[in-house]
Amino acid sequence: MHGAKQHPADGHPGQWVLIAPGEATLYLFNSGAQQLFEVKAFHEEYRSWFIGQTVQQDGRLLFVTPMDPLFLILYYLIKANKEQQGKFQPLDQVVLDSEYPSCPLLLKCADVKQYIHHVAEEKEIGSQKFHKYSQEKTLKWLKKKVNQTVKALKSNNISVGERVHAATYISGKQITDTKEDYVRYAHGLISEYIPEDLSKELLKYLGLPELRSPAPEPPLKKRKLSDVPVEAEEDYTKFNSSNLKTKKANSKMSAAQKALAKVDKSGMKSISTFFSSKPKASK
Template sequence: MSKARERRQWVLIGPTSELQHVERTTDCGRSDATFVTLRHPKKGSGARFLLTNGGRRIQEVLKYDDPPKSWLINNSVQKDGSLHLATPIDPVFLILPYLEKSKKHFTTLDNIMSCDDFPSSGCLCDVEGTAQLAHVCDVRDAVDMKVYRLNETKTLVWLQKKVDQLVAKLKEMAHVNVGSVAKAAMFVQSKRTATTQTQSDYVRYAVGIISEYLNEFWVRRLHEVYSTVFEVETPEATEPEPKKTKLDDHVTTECIEDYTKGNTATHEEPVKKVKVTVAQRSLNKVDKTGMKSISSFFHRKGKT
């Protein structure tokens, strides 16, 4: 008897309006919620996305995994304890890498999104938000169709507007720490309030978030626009330490010359004065002329 195939389940958190009709299928045969693998705009590798509303909207699926963990779902145990988060994403970020490859010519969006490595990329042609391509492209109408060509100047202006929008949103979220300690305390409540955070802090934080969806070329261009924000204060110039003289192998480190020669100063401890009693002082005043020393009575007599 064949072993029953284990049913894979995920725990997904996302907008209720987008996920409440997951099991329903549209007239065209597409489910209201479909998982697809698309090229990540920064990494270039495959990433999971969620198409909702019959393929008209797209969500980025982020996975948080901290094993070993599991979920209790109804009366069963789900071994995969990871958590998936579905958040809306602007499809222009996903289309931008494909526009760069065909930026020399005007091309239809179908041809631009044709990709053998990620066949599902064509679904981005039907996603809401493709009208925003006019903000990053030169668009022309040709025989009942639109053709597109990337415009770098427009794209840079569009990215700046994205930064401004994100900065305004971050300022509304007073609990978000965007200061210099934000990297170490991303999700930790900080005593630093919104009133102590500068405009430069917000801009740096916003550029960092948007850079997660841009390749190195656009990240570099964006940093050039906000170069004054990313300037690092140079520390005060300090006097360099003197270099140590390297000694030859045959040079000894022992003291060769006696530097104590000619030095008359003595290093002996001073002799302490012995206190003299009153009897001793009186004895010293007595005239001892002709008196023998007491020690003379105890010397050894010679042989006769």
Template structure:
């Protein structure tokens, strides 16, 4: 083989290696890969139900299951895959999500009753149409209108709040079973069991579960849901700095002092101690001490 032919062969190898698809590490359950369709699972972008921004989701082959894709980045990590090195150290976790959460924002924005496939229309993210193929009970968050074959729905807020309450009631026992720490006042591991009063624990679990659900619903609905379940407000944390009123200032302005600082202004100025005349005994002792050395003089270098 000539030198020129060798150069062309090497160039061909370089071009073929550069066209290899970028590999990523994805963790997903085997059940998601099982479907009646011959199609492979597909990554698509849909609107996140809370923020409304584009996010990555994974559908199985027949679009009957949808998973949220969570990305965990680590710039200093890489993987060995087969005989190659993957420099992308990101890891992707696929977790199941109820498709009703993804359908809910579209139903809330719909101005009139319409078939579900017409409600799930998005010019920027057209893959949302896949949701209409997912098995789900839309009657939990909307009212059906017309014939059942028409599959037309209109949003129902009362039904949605009851549906979220059911989700909440099912979530709290799972959090207890997993011994998830729900306290915000201690910096401990998430799987540490907080020891405290039972009433406080119940409120913490309720508030924690509410926060998890709020990550998947619009903000306007989250506020209504808090009122619906009568969520107790969070107690304000006590500041570490104390506020005291200076008694010497007539305007009564507050002065902030640290916990370790015990200095404060006195209520009245300290009166000067008046000097008293020495007694006869003190005068005699002072006269006898004239000419004597102090005790410190014995310790000086000679």
């Protein structure tokens, strides 16, 4: 990221400037600072560019998009309104930042002074104009921006329903895009360029309730057992364990074992008697 006094080696001094109303972002002014562009960098590790017979080590891909400078001026208007307790001031005394000395270039952008009334009240004394932040005008202007964004989303056939519901972990059947989904998604895009407090006010102004995660589904109810005693329809005592063990033992005996079992064993000694100690002879 380039600082306020830095610019790319191949860029023209004064064209690349860092302004930070909120989070630090890289912006680009065209020649003469007539138009403002937002610069987004797509960057992955181990990426380079092959240009002719050379290799450019910086493999970032920069996306440059035209941007309304009022979004950046809005930050300074809100800040001055809090610090000066709602007093009218000249714009060149409002859009000042010691950390980012290039921010006054915003006032040079085409049509800024013509459209500043969308976000500020204006008072003219003699040949000089004074301004102060107006939340009422700003919300009205932001609503137009939301409507323009909704129109662009629809004209480009961009589906937003699943993205909106995914943000609140809502699961269920197939999701279709509704008017509220488009407005809510557009509000989210616009909110990336305005303070959080203003984003919440815009949400109310658009008539959208705050999204909340759905309550967890209640556990399944257990089946209620009947109080009436249940009687067995069949006598299961015939399947007692002793009968089953005898049946299983018989089923595992071989034919020779079955024949041996039928032999008369009366008078026969057990095999264990051959290994028992002999009784001592009497003296």
